[in-house]
Amino acid sequence: MAVKIRLARGGAKKRPFYRIVAADSRMPRDGRFIEKLGTYNPLLPKDSPDRVTLNLDRIRHWLSLGAKPTDRIARFLENAGEMDARVRDNPLKAQPGAKALARQEATAGAEGADADTPAEDPQ
Numbered sequence: 123m124a125v126k127i128r129l130a131r132g133g134a135k136k137r138p139f140y141r142i143v144a145a146d147s148r149m150p151r152d153g154r155f156i157e158k159l160g161t162y163n164p165l166l167p168k169d170s171p172d173r174v175t176l177n178l179d180r181i182r183h184w185l186s187l188g189a190k191p192t193d194r195i196a197r198f199l200e201n202a203g204e205m206d207a208r209v210r211d212n213p214l215k216a217q218p219g220a221k222a223l224a225r226q227e228a229t230a231g232a233e234g235a236d237a238d239t240p241a242e243d244p245q
Contacts, residue, residue, distance in 0.1 A: 124148070125189040127181065129162060130155060139163055142176065142195060144184045159184070162198070174198050 124147040131152055133139035140162040143155035160176040167173070176198065185191070191199060199205040218226070 125156065125184060125187065127159060127184055127189050127191040127195050129192070129194060137165065139165075142198075144180075144189055157184075174201075176202055178202065178204060 125144055126147045127142065127144050128151075129140040130143045130145070131138060131140055141155075141158050142160035142162060144157045144159055145153075145155035149155065157180060159180050160174070162174050163172065181199070181204065191205075196205060196208065200207045
């Protein structure tokens with residue numbers, strides 16, 4: 123059985139609340155899980171202590187048994203100091219998209235056209 127430590131969504135529509143669970147990877151996202159390991163409330167401020175709660179002893183236990191954390195859970199564990207920080211390389215993240223590039227070119231072309239027209243003397 124392949125065990126994952128992942129988020130299971132709860133809460134109402136437009137009001138997400140997540141349980142951090144150890145679950146069989148073949149089970150549905152919000153379906154049956156083996157054990158609840160913590161909670162995540164994305165609606166709370168980032169500096170709130172209740173935003174992410176982790177039962178670190180049980181998480182260590184499941185990691186020792188070979189459970190694989192999802193990317194979001196791995197980030198939570200990195201912030202808690204339980205896992206080594208992984209270098210994430212996304213070189214295209216800072217580059218604007220196609221529409222933004224077209225918009226920049228259009229505004230640069232309009233500014234260049236304004237600079238080419240001579241200013242009239244107000245005499």
